[in-house]
Amino acid sequence: MPTNDIKLRLRRLVACAGLVATAAANAQAPHVVKPGETLWGISGQQLSTPLRWPEVQERNQVGEPRLLQPGTVLYFADGRLVPEGAAVVAAVEGQASRQRAGGAEQTLTPGMPIQAGDTLITGTDAFVTLGLTGGSRIVLPSRSALEVLAIDATTVRLRLIKGRVESQVQKQQPNQQFEIRARSMGLGVRGTHFRVRDEDGLLTGEVISGEVVVERTAQATTTASAAPAEPPLVLRAGSGAVLLDNGPSVARGLLPAPQLLNETAQRSNRTFRFSPVPGAQTYRLQLARDERFLLPVHEQRGPGPSFEVPAELEPGFYQLRLTAFDAARLEGLPGDSTIYLPASAGSGTAGQGTSSVLSDGRVEVRWPGVAGQRYAFELSRSADFAVLLVNEPAVYATGMTLGPFALGGRYHWRARQATADSTAPAAAGFSGSFDIPAR
Template identity: 30%
Template sequence: MYTAFRFTFLLALGLSFSVLSMQPACAAKTAGEPGTVVNTPPDMTYYALKGDTLSSIALRYTEKLSNWSIIGKRNKIGNDRTIPVGSAILIPLELLPEEMSSAKVVALAGQATAKNTAGAETALEIGATLTEGSQISTSRNGFLSLVLPDNSRISIPSNSQVKLSKLRMAKYTQSPRTEITLVQGRVESTVTPLESNKGRFEVRSPLAIAGVRGTHFRVGVNDNGIASEVLGGKVAVGKPEKPATVLLPAGQGNIVSRNAVGKPVALLNPPTLSGNYQLQEKPTVQISIDKMERATAYRAQIASDSQAQNLLAEGRVSGLDTDTRFKFDGLPDGQYFVRATAIDGVGLEGLPVILPFTLKARPEPPFSVQPKAKLRADKVDFAWTEAADAKTYRLQVANDAAFKDILLDQTGITDIRLTADTLKPGTYFWRAASISQKNGQPDQGPFSDAQRFVLMPPQQAMAPFTDGGDKELSFNWPSEPGQKFLVQIGRDAGFTSLYLSQELDKSELRIPRPDAGQYFIRVRATDPDGYIGAFSSTQKVSIYSRWTTSNGEALMSSGGAVRAGY
């Protein structure tokens, strides 16, 4: 029994002796510039100075003398003695003290404010620096993006309130130690990988904690609790008193309620955008989404970058609505990206689709004035309103609504009207565009909506009239079925003094013989669809004086009615 004990004791001594005798040589194998440090995750490597001990190193770099034993174990050094000059000593990163960090505003749309720890509130601007304890609020149309020193991004959409509860980094290595508290709304984080440098990034709320080592995820407050949605990497989710209950991989999410940490649920697939969204030619951007099963709502966001981190606008529509279309106003012309997601029944927002589009709506086109549905004329007068910023205009006339068969393409028009006399009767489409000056060059905006019109032959004039001396005069003209007419006889060519103005249901006028003199006659047709055409060309009618019999009939001779002059 004594022999066995003695053997074990000696063996233990032998092992201890081996370790103690070998480690200084082992530590001395790696040498560097004495007094320098290098970040070598998960440690920081320190190259010893003359006279350094584990205690002095622990106090200098971790600010706790007691940490010498942890550093000794990490380096397999069993006692607190002098370290050879230049020896590489590994100091675990989690032992390093923290120093204050900051966040910088890199994108801002609308209004956002920050309240510091003293309660002072300021309006945020791009380039502003925020420190630990700042509480950020975004307005109804406010969007904010922050960047941390390690290039992690925090995006705060509209109607949200977020507190930067902890903004720190490890001294010497700048390993991040970040805690975000979500008070209201949503927050989206794209976190630079932290696994190797022992950094921490957490999003906290009254009900849940989401902790990551480097990933892309969202956290939001909804009616069912706290929603976590993972777009890349993994997120550990749990309650404050029991963190990391569930590990969510990319493409999954869960709800943490007051009563439970929900199980992982697959996020809805990205939705499909419909229609020609790629080119927006009106100031109001319109984005339509195809309906999806299980989706109770949809969200669309407009961003200036392909990662949709710099948000400019967003909207949400119910999946129960017939029209799942978003409308966004107030955007200047330019290149944008739309990010769209579907939201399921418990409020989890699905995977996004991000697609580019171009907004080119300016200079805005003029409003069309004429022609409208149809006209009867031998020439067409096109007219439009004067558009803001327009220097000239462009007019197109085509046989088809798609303007593939263009008959007239006139640019550089300085007036707001143009007459075309080469069009034959038929159906046509026309549109106009404004042209302004931009950087010294012509800048054409989009065309107005195509206007359809039917060109018909002009109202034909009456048959030539010859006074035959009759007591009653008869006039007639060509017509179409169902037309009604307005006939005017004037005493002058300008019809300022009318002898007669009469509406008729047929293309014939009979009137008693007027006094001798010069008259002018014209006719205007109204079609069955209500279209009122232009007056026909004017005809001159000469009525002469005549000799009559006792019964009022014209006195006749072999040459016809006997004239007495005008």
């Protein structure tokens, strides 16, 4: 064979090996969606062109691209490192690790696959989010440990060793099973949002939405006259129970969510006040980077009715969640709000908001407000709002996505709390502006 032909074949082999290595690298590097990202922008970053976003949508079974959720794990190669039915680390905040039997402890990183036999451990101020095929998510907060007993296309079985685990489980098919075990209890679910806590010697289960069935996983069988098995306990939305090792557990209603005071969301310091909940003994505050709390970054517990967020957290917009604990130490329903953390206590001014130009030309506007509150939103080319481009009298949100814009220049926006009484004075609002490059 001529020498030139041999060299040509070698070059082709090297090129093919490079393509295989590149594909393998892509398979090992799934992308975890961050707040504000779009398939258009992600495709441009990962695949060198935004025009391939339909491929990303189809490969990852994304339904509505405009509703892309933070924490979603996207793959870009045809061969996935994580088999169908397995789990992957969607997000990590702080120090967290994975322990495998007979193996060394490994630091958790986004995109890492999780399999049966793994034990996940979070340190102080650390949070881990697991993504499962089908859209289910599991959040492991600070000072917690969770063992993966089984995980495949039909079964997810986890064991809470200590701490807490919060699950957002998509509706299960008839042949699918999702269960969390803790001590001698097994909690099976069918499409629900719920918490399991083993803290300070107390085991509890609390259901925010959906339904959970609690059964004992081990019954006394030492004698023939052993007592019959207890009937399962059904926990429905808005209820919880202290799960007893001995004796029946009783479902009870959860405390309502604490309400963040409106003026607190607009203040320029890091102290957040809320209305006390009758019957509450203590409260918990959590902060996350996304509305579903799949990207938590901070939590603290105290007597209320206020919390001060530490200066270590970066300034910017966050989702704030408040819950109340009753006398039985059950954690109540969550109350969520969008808040803004200034650079330091006492800096900034009330009424500030932010706007960011997305990679597809649209603009995301956000303001610190209370979730579920109505806001009147206006957009104009002039600072006096003489001519309105957008006039939404009742927006049930704390942000708007606008555009794309055909004309360049400066745009002005403002949002204020909407009132049922049109003659009432306008509430203090939020405002800002953004610039669109001329074409």
